[in-house]
Amino acid sequence: MLWHHQEAVHCQPPPATEASLTLDELELLSLFLEPAARIISNSDSMDERKRRRMISNRESARRSRLRKKKKQEELTKELSRLTEENRELQNRLNQTMSWCYMVRRENERLRSECIALATGLSDLYRISSNIGNGVQ
Secondary structure, three states: OOOOOOOOOOOOOOOOOOOOOOHHHHHHHHHHHHHHHHHHHHHHHHHHHHHHHHHHHHHHHHHHHHHHHHHHHHHHHHHHHHHHHHHHHHHHHHHHHHHHHHHHHHHHHHHHHHHHHHHHHHHHHHHHHHHHOOOO
16 A cells, blocks of 8 residues: 555645636535545555554464464473383383293292192002001
8 A cells, every 4th residue: 555644634725826626626626535535544444454463463373383382392291201101111011020920930830849749648648558558
């Protein structure tokens, strides 16, 4: 836009000269000039609205970038926390599996010992039964 005025343009009749316009001609001319002045004024208010909207959009974009940055930081923190939690859980799982392996080995040893003791006890019963029957 070429016109950046805040107030309406008011036309004053030119000073009287030999080539002056008549009163009717001046009134007719003012009818044409007043809408032009209103258009310029409306144009200025539209420019002002566009400027305010542009500022508002920039501020909105800035707030959006800040929200995005904050969300990114929160996600980064959560990633670190979950990574650490995962590491701790893996360590606990490894310890539990190691303990389970040791318990199974001990269980196998005890079963073998139980079988050996049961066999020995069976032998002792047989021997004591043979002694009780008079067989040596």
